[in-house]
Structure formats: C-alpha cells, structure tokens
Amino acid sequence: MSENNLADSATETTKPATDYAEIVYNGIWKNNPALVQLLGLCPLLAVTSTVVNAIGLGLATLVVLVGSNIAVSLIRHYVADAVRLPAFVMIIASFTTCIELLMQAYTYELYQILGIFIPLIVTNCAILGRADAFASRNPVLPSALDGFMMGLGFMFILVLLGGMRELIGQGTLFSDMSLLFGDVAANWKWTVFSDYNDVLFAILPPGAFIGLGILIALKNYWDIKEKARIEAQKEKTAPGSKRVRVTGNVA
C-alpha cells in the first residue's frame, strides 16, 4: 500500500497542476453529462415535465454527485481495484438515501411527485461515471469541483428541458415553485400564454425525447460554428505563404 501511495504521489507531483478552468468548461459544456455523455437520461426524460420537478431532481443529483465525488476521492488510495465499483455504489447509495430523507422531511409534495426517480439517482450513470473516471484518480478539491460542475451542467439541461416542456405543454413557467422554495415562491407562476390549449404531447415522455434531441442538435450546431470560426481566424493569421522556385533558371 505504501508503495502504491508513493507511486501515486509521484505521478501526482509530475502531473501538471490541475486546470480548474478546464474542469468547469468540461462539466458545463464540453463534456456535459446530459448533452454529450448522454448519461442519466432516464430521470432526465422522465421528470422534466415542469421547471420545479427539474430543479428538484437536478439539486438532488448535484448534491449526491458532489458528496460522492468527495468521498470517493478521499478513499481512492485505500480501495482495491477489484472492489472499487461496489464501494462507489455503496457511497452513492448512502448519499442518495440522505437526500431522499431530506426531501421527505422538507419538500414532501415534491418528494411524492418525483417518486421512484429519487432512489433511482443511485443508478444514474453520470454519478458512477464521474466517481470512476475522475474522483478515483484525483485529489479532493478538483473532484469536488468536478462533481459540482457536472451536476450543474446536468441541472442546467434538466431545467432547460423542463422549461421548454412546461412552456409548450401548459403555456406557463415556474408553476408550483412553492413545492421547493416554500411560501415565498407562491406567486412565481408566470402564465406566458393565457387561454392556452395544453399540448399533452410535450408533457408526455415523447416530448422529452424530441426536446432533448433539439437541444443536442443545437449544441452540435453551435460547436460546429465555433470550430469554423476558430479555423477562419487561424487562416487569417497566416498570410500568403512564400514560394521558393526550384526549377528553371533564376533570373
């Protein structure tokens, strides 16, 4: 074990300092769990029918992700490779149980609405994926930041999709926010279209599939445009190359 430790600390010291900006960029955009890794789609598609559901599940996932990343990073030197996945799952399950009990205590109605999808956070591949791919190889601070940013990226997409589906499906935004934020949020409901015919399709699961498809398409479109713009800039900085004449007589 001590040898392992030595080897590990040796590699850590030889590694370049952790790039925190890179972690933030990866979590929110480049490696977004929902749009790029396409992990955790089950809760993403199932509970995003309104903004409040999306925020509720997004927050729960975020807390579990940060907690499990920190815990996994703390024990990373003491867990044998062969049993690491069961250990990670146990950690994630404990944090999920905590969140479940907390939601049951403080936001009972939301807890009932989200139902089975809160315990199912355990099976969210995004969490286990980050534990195995990042937290088990990095120190505590970068792991915590990675968990937070991945969770934020996931929650961002959840809320965006929830907003899209609530707006198209019911013509409102932020309805029932009091389920999560208490009486302060009782009047937050914003009726965008009054006298609106509910579009059941957007509220039902197929609407989530199509909504997520549109979001992924938009992200890919944005990335392609961005890449083209960077390429164009590069070309500008290299003005006409010089030719060397290699045949014939030099005048």
Next chain:
Amino acid sequence: MALLRITSPHTQRAGRKTSWVMLMVIAATIPGLVVQTALFGWGTLINILIAVAAALVSEAIILKMRQRSIGFFLKDYSAVLTAVLLGLALPPSVPWWLTVTAVSFAIIFAKQVYGGLGNNPFNPAMVGYAIVLVSFPVPMTQWLGSADVVATQDTLSFVHSIAAIFSSAPVIDGYTMATPLDAFKHKEGLMSSEAFASVEALSSGNLSSWFYVNMAYLAGGLALLYFRIITWHTPVALLGALAVMASLFYMIDASNAATPYFHLTTGAAMFGAFFIATDPVSSCTSNKGKLFYGCGIGVLIFIIRTWGGYPDAVAFAVLLMNFAAPFIDYYSQPRAYGHKKAKKGLKIGDSQ
C-alpha cells in the same frame, strides 16, 4: 440486419416523374374531398388550404436551412400531398392552429429531419395526425354530424366554417358529434343492436354518409390502381385482414361486436387502405412484403379500434407497421432471376 436496396417502384416507368405521381394521388383524393365537403361542410376544404400553405412554408424554411434547392423540392408536390392527406384526415371543425401544428410537425420532424422525401421511415401525414391526436384529444374526436342528422338540419355554411376554424371559441355543440366508430366504442354496455337503434351517431343517416365517404375513397383508390400508381397488394391485404378479423369476432360474439361491413365502411378504412398505407417510401417494397405489411395494418386497425383507447386506428396501425417495414423487407426478399430460392435470414450453421 442489412437494409435492402430496391429501386423505388414509382419511378420506373419512362416519363413518370415524382411530381406526376404526387399530382395523380392528389387528384385521386378529389372524389373523397367532394363527398366530405358535401356531407360535412366546407371545413375540410379550408383545412386543406391552411395545411398546404403551412406545409409549403415549413418545407421551404427547412430546405433553406439545409441549403437545398427550394424550388426543385417544392415542385415535387410531396409536401402538398402530405398536407392534402392530413387536411382530409383532420375533423372539419378543428381550429386553424391545430392544422398548422400537425402539418409543420409532419414536414419538419417526420420528413425533413430524416433527410427529406424518400428517407422518412414513417408516413409524415400520419405522424402529424398522431401528434395532434395525442396532444389535443378533444377537438380531434369531434366530427361534424352530417347534414341530415344534426339538430339544425343544416351543415355549417362557408362563413360559419371560417368562423369555427379561426375563432378560439369551440364550435357550437349542435353541429358536432362523435364519429360512428367513437360512438360504437363508447356504447357503454348497450348491445350492438340497441346502440344502432338509439345512439344518434350510429343512426342510419350518419352511417350512410360515412359509407359515401368511404366509397368515394374506394373510387379514388381504384383509379390509382388503374394508373398503376399503387399495386393491389397493400389495400387488398389490409381490407382483407380487417374483414377477416371483424368477421371472426362478429361470429364469436354478435351481440357486442360490429359487423365487418361496419368496420369497412366507417372511419378511415378505405382512405387508409388506398392513400395512407400505400405510401411508397415508408411501406414495404416487394409484393410479398406488401401483403404482410397490409395484413399487419388490417389486424392492428381492428385491435386498436376494438380494445384501444382511440376511436380510429389507421394512424397508429400504419406507424407501427412502418416500424416493421424494413424487417418485413428483409424476410420477403424476392428471388433474383436465375437464382435459387432467396435466402431468408441466417439459419443455425449458416455462419460457418
């Protein structure tokens, strides 16, 4: 599973362009359109006009975004055909925004997202129809009563139709009623004979108007057969399977089931058999495959009509069989001339 590459049958004859085929199909819907307009008022015609406009606009926008030639693809009339079929399928009294939603969804999500005409795995018109049926069940299940049935003894006049379609208020209840299929599904413990005697939507007057509509589509479909735009396999298999299923269950339990005649002459039976299921893009290609495909749709129509949650079933049945079409094609590969019997998939031991 390897997908087959078979030349689409509709372009094989010299001088037959896609646009000609599409226009012929549109022309073949005219008898049905005339009968529907005569019996149920101007709503269908107005729906079609709105639908065509919406289809052309959404197709043009997407073609522009995809950097394709707009004029070339608009002139193949495939978007117009989708719009016409959808306009005929929607109830005559639906509000304008519902038609626009259905058509733009059909064009954008069912057709252009997959790469335009020829690449769509599902029938665009039926995708649009299914979307609005799932989303707005109330306006989608109200059909106008025919002229001799509704209380006012008068179908909606042209001005009334325009007002009904463009106002946000619901259509006057006196004009609307359930379709015969819907009424039969919700007969609530009545015996079939009692339902036919007492329920207004199942009166002989209303049934005969649906009979005329179906016969008009049958006539249009026979014209398509005569011009060899479609082959007989799909419609015959579809109607045959529907008739067989209906007869079977009528023989088992005549007091609660509807007659095969009822199944074949109400709802969208003929329209679906000749105009929807025969879409060359999303259906099977070989003749044998078309028989299986049509049979599947017929059986599904009966199942969904009898035990499903929606009154008519053509849209869902066609979409479900569209899923199965590549699979059927794979197993109904025709024998190439000069070769032995076609291979039918992998057998155990084939892989060695």
